[in-house]
Amino acid sequence: MRQRRIYNHQSAEGALSDNSILGRSCTAALSGSTTKVLLRAISAGVEVPTSPFHATVHSVFVRAFNFSVGSGTLVTVLSYEQQNLPRAFRVETPGGFDFRSRIRVGQQVVCDCGVALFAGGDLEIDLTTAQRWYVDVGALHCDLRDAGAYQAWLAAVSELFTAPRTHRLPAMLAGTGTTPSLERTDVARLLARRGRHATKALSAATSQRDAHRALRAASRLVGLGPGLTPSGDDLLVGFLAGLWSSAGRDRQRLAFLDQFGGGLSRLADGTGEVSRAYIASAICGHFSERLALLAGAIARGAQAPELRAVTQAALEVGATSGADGVLGLLAGLAAWSPRPDVALTALLPQGWRCAGL
Amino acid sequence: MAQATKVVQNFYRDSVSLMQLSSALSSLPGVKQASAVMASETNLSLLREAGLLSGQVVAGPNDLLIALEGKDDSVLVTALKQADTALHEEPRSAGGDGAPEAQPPRSIAMALASNPLANLALISTPGDYASSEAMKALRLGLNVMLFSDNIAVEDEVALKELAREKALLLMGPDCGTAIINGVPLAFANVVRRGSIGCVGASGTGLQQVTCLVDRLGLGVSQAIGTGGHDLHKSVGGITMLQGIEALGADRETKVLVLISKPPAPEVADKVLAAASRVGKPVVVNFIGADPASIRGRNLYAVKTLEDAAHAAVSLAKGRKPSSRARPAPSVALPRLAAEQRYVRGLYSGGTFCHEASMLLGEQLGQVWSNAPVRAGDSLADVWKSREHTVIDLGDDVFTRGRPHPMIDHRLRNERILAEALDKEVAVILLDIVLGYGAHADPAGQIVPVVAQARARAAKRKRRIAFVGFVCGTPTDPQGLSLQEDALRKAGMLLAVSNAEAVRLAARIASRGQSAKRQVSRSGASR
Numbered sequence: 001m002r003q004r005r006i007y008n009h010q011s012a013e014g015a016l017s018d019n020s021i022l023g024r025s026c027t028a029a030l031s032g033s034t035t036k037v038l039l040r041a042i043s044a045g046v047e048v049p050t051s052p053f054h055a056t057v058h059s060v061f062v063r064a065f066n067f068s069v070g071s072g073t074l075v076t077v078l079s080y081e082q083q084n085l086p087r088a089f090r091v092e093t094p095g096g097f098d099f100r101s102r103i104r105v106g107q108q109v110v111c112d113c114g115v116a117l118f119a120g121g122d123l124e125i126d127l128t129t130a131q132r133w134y135v136d137v138g139a140l141h142c143d144l145r146d147a148g149a150y151q152a153w154l155a156a157v158s159e160l161f162t163a164p165r166t167h168r169l170p171a172m173l174a175g176t177g178t179t180p181s182l183e184r185t186d187v188a189r190l191l192a193r194r195g196r197h198a199t200k201a202l203s204a205a206t207s208q209r210d211a212h213r214a215l216r217a218a219s220r221l222v223g224l225g226p227g228l229t230p231s232g233d234d235l236l237v238g239f240l241a242g243l244w245s246s247a248g249r250d251r252q253r254l255a256f257l258d259q260f261g262g263g264l265s266r267l268a269d270g271t272g273e274v275s276r277a278y279i280a281s282a283i284c285g286h287f288s289e290r291l292a293l294l295a296g297a298i299a300r301g302a303q304a305p306e307l308r309a310v311t312q313a314a315l316e317v318g319a320t321s322g323a324d325g326v327l328g329l330l331a332g333l334a335a336w337s338p339r340p341d342v343a344l345t346a347l348l349p350q351g352w353r354c355a356g357l
Numbered sequence: 358m359a360q361a362t363k364v365v366q367n368f369y370r371d372s373v374s375l376m377q378l379s380s381a382l383s384s385l386p387g388v389k390q391a392s393a394v395m396a397s398e399t400n401l402s403l404l405r406e407a408g409l410l411s412g413q414v415v416a417g418p419n420d421l422l423i424a425l426e427g428k429d430d431s432v433l434v435t436a437l438k439q440a441d442t443a444l445h446e447e448p449r450s451a452g453g454d455g456a457p458e459a460q461p462p463r464s465i466a467m468a469l470a471s472n473p474l475a476n477l478a479l480i481s482t483p484g485d486y487a488s489s490e491a492m493k494a495l496r497l498g499l500n501v502m503l504f505s506d507n508i509a510v511e512d513e514v515a516l517k518e519l520a521r522e523k524a525l526l527l528m529g530p531d532c533g534t535a536i537i538n539g540v541p542l543a544f545a546n547v548v549r550r551g552s553i554g555c556v557g558a559s560g561t562g563l564q565q566v567t568c569l570v571d572r573l574g575l576g577v578s579q580a581i582g583t584g585g586h587d588l589h590k591s592v593g594g595i596t597m598l599q600g601i602e603a604l605g606a607d608r609e610t611k612v613l614v615l616i617s618k619p620p621a622p623e624v625a626d627k628v629l630a631a632a633s634r635v636g637k638p639v640v641v642n643f644i645g646a647d648p649a650s651i652r653g654r655n656l657y658a659v660k661t662l663e664d665a666a667h668a669a670v671s672l673a674k675g676r677k678p679s680s681r682a683r684p685a686p687s688v689a690l691p692r693l694a695a696e697q698r699y700v701r702g703l704y705s706g707g708t709f710c711h712e713a714s715m716l717l718g719e720q721l722g723q724v725w726s727n728a729p730v731r732a733g734d735s736l737a738d739v740w741k742s743r744e745h746t747v748i749d750l751g752d753d754v755f756t757r758g759r760p761h762p763m764i765d766h767r768l769r770n771e772r773i774l775a776e777a778l779d780k781e782v783a784v785i786l787l788d789i790v791l792g793y794g795a796h797a798d799p800a801g802q803i804v805p806v807v808a809q810a811r812a813r814a815a816k817r818k819r820r821i822a823f824v825g826f827v828c829g830t831p832t833d834p835q836g837l838s839l840q841e842d843a844l845r846k847a848g849m850l851l852a853v854s855n856a857e858a859v860r861l862a863a864r865i866a867s868r869g870q871s872a873k874r875q876v877s878r879s880g881a882s883r
Contacts, residue, residue, distance in 0.1 A: 042464075059369035066369075080463045092464060105367075186407040187392050194403065223397025223418055226379065228371055230395055272395045272418045274369065319376040 086286035148301020242332015387432035503529025533560035551576020557616035561706030569666030588620035605635030702747030791829025
C-alpha cells in the first residue's frame, strides 16, 4: 500500500498536530475554474476509510458532497467551515467554492495513494494531510446528579426553548417550523403531535431499559419530518448521544444500547441513505463535533457563557437538524437520570406544553 | 380543493433548501398546503393523515416528494413548475456574479496565498494548538509572533531551533508585544520610527522603553519580543541572540536596548558576549540585576526601563548617557492622616509590577506582592494587601476566565475600592497602558472609580493620593494627552514613567522625609 497516511489520533476535541502542514500548492491551485484544483484535507472523522478505495459520488451540495464506498457506506466531504463528522473529511476550500461546479452525481472516485481523483474531473483531494478527528462521548460519564452537570443541562434546555427564533426551534415538539407559513399547516401540527408522543414513549421506555418498547417508539420517529435528514432521525441521533454520554460503565445501560442499536440499525432502512449513515455512526457511539462538544460541556458542568455558546453552535446546524439533535441529546441525558426534576416534558415552557399536542 | 404530488428520485437537497422550497410553495396564491420531504414511510403516513396525499405513491426514502393542496389544478401546475425550476437551478457562484466570494482565510496557508508578500504570522490560539500552527508558519517560510502561552519548553526549543535553522525569527511563546517594520503587533504602541532597536523578554518593558523613546523625540527601528522563557537555561536565549544579531546587522539601528529579568547566568554570558560583538552601543536592562555585573566595551547597564530609554536616546544622539540620579517629581504633597503610610500598587503590567516592587523596596523597605522580587515577600492571600503591596493583576490567578486587566478594568477597579477602605493606605499606584490591544478608553474606566474611592475615603475623613503614569504615545489610538488630561482632572498625580511614579509614591508615603532614598540610583553605568 502506497498510501501516505499521516493521521494523528486525537483523544478529544480534535487538537491539530504539526503533521497537518498545508503546502503552498493547495492554495496556489485555488484560483481559476479551468485549472486543476487540489484541495487538502484538514481532518478526517474516525469512520472514514483509511485504505485505498473506489467510490461513486452520491449527492452534491454547495459546501459538501457525499460519496458511496463499497457496500454503500456514505462518506461526506465538507468545506472547512463545517463541523467535523464521524464519516467526513473536512477540506480547505477557497472563498466562493461550490462543489456543484466541480463534481457531479455518479462520478467515479479513486483513492489509491492518499489522493482522491475524480474521473473526468479537474478536482483532486489530498487526504494524506488530514488529522484524525475523534471524540469519545462514551468516556464522558455524564451524571445529572452532579450539581454542575444538572445546572448545565438546565441551561441548555433553557437555551433550546428560549433562544431567538433564528435558532430554529425544534419543529416536532414545539409544533413550529423554521417559517411561519409552515407552522400553521395540518402537516406541521400532525408532525408535532407524532414527534411529541413518540419522544415521550422513547424516553419512558429507555428509562426502564425496555429496548423493545423503545424500538417501537423509535419506529415512529425514523424518517419522520422535513429535511434531508428528517427531524425524527436527528432526534434519534441526539438521543443516542445522550445515552452514550451517560451510560458510563453501567452494564444494563450498555446492554440496552447494544439491543436498541441493533434494532435501530434495521429500522434505519426506512429512511434515506444520508440519514441512515448518521444513525449508523450514532449506534457506534460516534457523533458530530457540535453535539459531542455540547455533551462534553454539560458533563463537566460548564459555566453559562460557554454552555450558551456551545448550545447555540449545536442549534445552528441545518434547518431543524441542530435543534432536533439538541432536543434528542437533552432527552437522552435525562432518560437515565434518577432525578425526578430532569424529565424533559416537565421543563418545557408552559406555552409549549399547552400547544394542543 | 385539488391535490398534486411530484416524486424526484434519488434527489438530494440540503434541509435548508427543502424548507425554503416548502415555504415558497406554501406562500403561492391559491396554495393551501405544501410539503417537500423525503419519501420515508413515516412521512408518507404523515401526509396521508394530514390529507395531503391520497392513493399510492411509488417512492422510497431516498426520493424527494413534493405534495401540494390548492384551490384548483392551475394553481398546482404553476406551483409544480416553480418547484421544478427551484430544484434544477444551475449552480451559481456564491457571489452571484461569477466572482468568488471574499472570505477570511482559515489557515496560515490560505492567508499566505491571499497575500504572498506576507512574511510574518501572528499566532494566538489556545496553547494546545499553537505549536503546530507555529510549525506550519515556519515551514511556510514565515517569521512568527507566538502570542499564545502554555507551550511546553521542549516545543519552544524545537520551534526556535527550526526558526534559527531557517533564518527566521520566532518571537514567543507568550510574546505580547512587538513592533516590526513600524507595525505594532498585539499589545504595542504607535511609536515613530527611528534608530533604536529593542529586544525584550518583557512585553510591558518593551512598551515602556519604546514609548519613552518616542516621548524623548526619537524613534524605534524594531522592537523584538522574545517571550518570557527565552532567557531560561533550557531555551538558552535563542531569540534574543537572533535579535541581537539581526539588529546588529540592521542599517537603521544605531543603538540596541536589551530588556529582561535577570537571565540564567550562562545565558546572560552568551547574550552579553553577543551584544559585545555587534559593534554598536547596547543598553542592557536586566531588571533586578546588579548593573555592575554587566560589563563590556559597548555595553551600558541600566537599572530601570526609564533609564534604558534615556540612555538609548543619549547614545543615539552621540552623547554619553547621564549617570545623574533622577529626582522624584516636584508636586505639592497631599495632606494625609498620620496612620496613612502605605503604598498599594495595582498593576496591569507584570514588568511594571516587578520594577515597582524592586524600587519601592529600596526606598520603603519590605514590599509584599503576588509576584515578589524576593521570595520572602510573597503575599499569603493575593486578594488582600498588607503594608506596602504591589499586585500584578495580569497574573494567571486574576485572569482565569476573564480578560487581561489592560482590557478589562473591572477587577482592578474593585481592588481600588477595597484599598480605599483601608485607613493605612496613603497612595494607590496605577499603570495605565495605551496602544493596540489595550482598552479603548482606560481613563474612562478609571476616573469614576477614583472618584468613588475618594468619596469613600472622604466619608472617613481621609484623602488618598492616586499616583500613576500613562504608558503611551500621542499617536496611540486612545491619544496620550486625552487620557492624561482626564486622569489629571480626576486628581491623579501623573508621572512620565513607572520609575518616576514609584519615586513619587514613595515620597508621598514617607511625607518626603523618611524614605531610605528619595531618588533612584538612576543612570547608566559602564
